[in-house]
Amino acid sequence: MATIRKSSSQTMLDTPATLPAVRAITADKRDVLRDVFGYDNFRPGQEEIIDTLIGGKSVLAVMPTGAGKSLCFQVPALAMDGLSIVISPLVALMQDQVAALKLAGVAAEAIHSAQDREANVSAWQRVASGETRILYMAPERLMTERMLDALSRFEISLFAIDEAHCMSKWGPSFRPEYAQLGVLAQRFPGIPIAAMTATADEATRRDIELQLFDGTHRTFVSGFDRPNITLNVAVKQRWKDQLLDYLDAHRGENGIIYCLSRKKCEEVAEMLSGEGFDAIAYHAGLDKDDRSARQNRFVTESGVVMCATIAFGMGIDKPDVRFVFHTDLPGSIEAYYQEIGRAGRDGDPADAHMLFGPGDIRLRRQFIEQEDSEDDHKRREISRLNSLISYAEAQGCRRQTLLSYFGETTEPCGNCDNCKSPVTLKDGSEEANLVISAILETGEIYGQAHIIDVVRGAETEKVLKAKHDRLHCHGTGSSISRPQWQSIVRQMVAAGLVEIDIAGYSSLRLTDKGNAFTRGDGAFNYREEEPRLRRKTTSDSGPYRPAVALDLSDRDMDLLGALKKKRLELAQERNVPAYVIFPDKTLAEIASRRPTSIEEFAEIKGVGKSKLSAFGALFIDVVKGY
The missing domain is CATH 3.40.50.300 (P-loop containing nucleotide triphosphate hydrolases)
Incomplete structure (x- = not known):
């Protein structure tokens, strides 16, 4: 101790x-x-x-x-x-x-x-x-x-x-x-x-x-489920285009974009600012005062997009973050859960979107292997990462996969990408056996890129030098594209048929489950790789209308805007975040119920005696103005 x-x-x-x-x-x-x-x-x-x-x-x-x-x-x-x-x-x-x-x-x-x-x-x-x-x-x-x-x-x-x-x-x-x-x-x-x-x-x-x-x-x-957060995962293709496509439908919203490096945070913030977003970068390389000022901007202002490393987040209690976007794979399933948990704290709809690719997996495993820590800790971190990869490659309800890690069971959620657009699976027995054959014939000492080269029949310098062009498995999968093979191998790792040996220079090795598969015990189905995405235009996304707690009319929305303006004014006077005065749900209820007396205002949820005394008359005046 x-x-x-x-x-x-x-x-x-x-x-x-x-x-x-x-x-x-x-x-x-x-x-x-x-x-x-x-x-x-x-x-x-x-x-x-x-x-x-x-x-x-x-x-x-x-x-x-x-x-x-x-x-x-x-x-x-x-x-x-x-x-x-x-x-x-x-x-x-x-x-x-x-x-x-x-x-x-x-x-x-x-x-x-x-x-x-x-x-x-x-x-x-x-x-x-x-x-x-x-x-x-x-x-x-x-x-x-x-x-x-x-x-x-x-x-x-x-x-x-x-x-x-x-x-x-x-x-x-x-x-x-x-x-x-x-x-x-x-x-x-x-x-x-x-x-x-x-x-x-x-x-x-x-x-x-x-x-x-x-x-x-x-x-x-009490449970780990956050049912108001929509869960989405996509394979990383052209990540900048994917990010901009996503944000086109989220203009004017508060959000966090997580990046793996400080340099990438700055790059993303600069790119988004050029696209008209109010974007700022946050990472440990900034001095203390600068970090504090940027964090304060995010907490107190509306429509700010924070481009951050994991240095940002634990102490953020901003209730109206509408989205969290990961441009890179997080370090573990707990880290992912904690980071997406910064969205939708007010209970209103929010969105979590993650990009990942084979490079992310390799890099994360290298980080773990290079840690100055005990072997037990490294094994636990690898297990955590594998759980996250399984979540990313999930073929069914993502929420079921996520919650099962924490020991919970649930029905399909209807609020993740796989539930909304069910995955079409293909029997991958033949493809998996081709990969396994290549791994075994090459001695379980080569990584994914080389194995795919062998299966596709490539004649690279490395393939020719090792004389792998003479192997029986060479060229047996030439009809399948490289991106699809990358996806198949990734899904085989997620399914536990093969594993990545970081200590062995990221070589692919057969697992006990993979050995059993070669003997006819078990099945492997995979999701076919999606075609490369085109860059959408803003007009493709449709009009943006912010989510609010209640079903408000256009007139109520006008009043809500006036109430938010008054709240911001009061917050700036006191140098506190706006939600500390009243959360959005309280303002939405005021806009809907339109209290015109202290007694009526006291019935609004989130209004205690002290806030009733301090702010009641001020907000009633705004209501009366409408």
């Missing part, structure tokens, strides 16, 4: 030996939900988690993005006596959540590196005085001997760990500083711990439980 770091001089923690008790307000959970957050009912899965924490028992909660994880620890924090500590991995996430809580009338604070020392000292003084109910910190700031000692003088009601998968060495986003959190149960016995995540397979969950909980706890897995 990791040791606690010694902090440097932190005079803001020099507080009296005995601190005043935190001003405690015991409240009913439903009163908190209604009066603070403006909702009458909990979402599925929330109430049992909240009851468990209020009852003093720790919780590991795995809930899909957009299911309301934050309320699961914020409501108990306000219903119980004492101070609640929230551990969050990113400054941006802390800032947004604290801003939202303050607007809802909650005494919340954050102490982090992006604030100057004076602001942090001031925040700590409010904690020490008992004014603060919820305090946000990063793990490295919390887990110092001095901070833990200072907090031990308080009446702590709850520890909440956001993005808890970061503490598992088996997870795809391990952060060493998170591993220190395992000592909390010993330092603060009897205090419930809420570990929250949207991304944790069974092995990751077991690791979190083993590290974090000392005694009894409950694990809640």
Whole structure:
């Protein structure tokens, strides 16, 4: 277990030996939900988690993005006596959540590196005085001997760990500083711990439980499905044309485009700007202030397309991201799930589109092999990547394939490309046997390109030098195009008939399943390669009309536009993201119901007492103007 770091001089923690008790307000959970957050009912899965924490028992909660994880620890924090500590991995996430809580009338604070020392000292003084109910910190700031000692003088009601998968060495986003959190149960016995995540397979969950909980706890897995996100995958052909074709139908929407390299992020942003999109690049090569400014633009403005590496995303809580587009294969199925989860957090329709090709697979396997890590970790990462390849090559419902990885079963979703346009499969027994013959006859030491050259009868320098033009398998598949052979080999890898040996210079090897196939045990069907795509024009895409939460008339849409303008004005005055004032769904309900009194405005979902007092009259004036 990791040791606690010694902090440097932190005079803001020099507080009296005995601190005043935190001003405690015991409240009913439903009163908190209604009066603070403006909702009458909990979402599925929330109430049992909240009851468990209020009852003093720790919780590991795995809930899909957009299911309301934050309320699961914020409501108990306000219903119980004492101070609640929230551990969050990113400054941006802390800032947004604290801003939202303050607007809802909650005494919340954050102490982090992006604030100057004076602001942090001031925040700590409010904690020490008992004014603060919820305090946000990063793990490295919390887990110092001095901070833990200072907090031990308080009446702590709850520890909440956001993005808890970061503490598992088996997870795809391990952060060493998170591993220190395992000592909390010993330092603060009897205090419930809420570990929250949207991304944790069974092995990751077991690791979190083993590290974090000392005694009894409950694990809640609410499901991984995000049914509002349409899932699409396409073979990478001319990726720039494919991206532009896709974006033509998404003009004016907020979206994220993930790229593998910093250079590609800049290239894509420049290309899209030239096509009239409001596109900006984001990657770790930018300085801290520039990254912060670009992230703030994306969060606060509408219609911005962020072209980013995986350096962007974990702390982004923008609810109205309408699409996530991967120009390259992600690193694992968990990474993919987490990245597409940044779309459609408001529950409205959103889209996930991924391109992939053989080069992506080869590169990802090389990354894993070159890692400075143990063999067990590399094997797990290869297994994760193989699961993602199987998802990309899925011949049936993609959602079934994705959810099965996390141990869930479901009916065909009707909201993925394979469900909407079912794949026509062809018996590939003959083609698979030709590939297997070539692999075996050449000694299982050559990669895909050479195997395809042999099967197609090519007479390259490499083929002639190895005398593979004399093999029985040479030219046996000359009637099939190279792109189709590439697709067949890719689908054979996904089906488990052959595997790529990274340590053996990406050579293809037969698996046990492949050996059984050669003996007549099993079948292989493949999807024929689609023809190369032409570049569409904007007129091909049809008119764009943004999705909204309710079925609004044209007149309601005009009012919605005016409400959004007022919201943006209020957000800019307070230097917070627009959705922190009110989410789009709340504005859509206002546009539909048109409240003209405070009493009517109070009935709108998402309007608590504090926001009713602060903003009710302002938005009613906008409604009356229509």
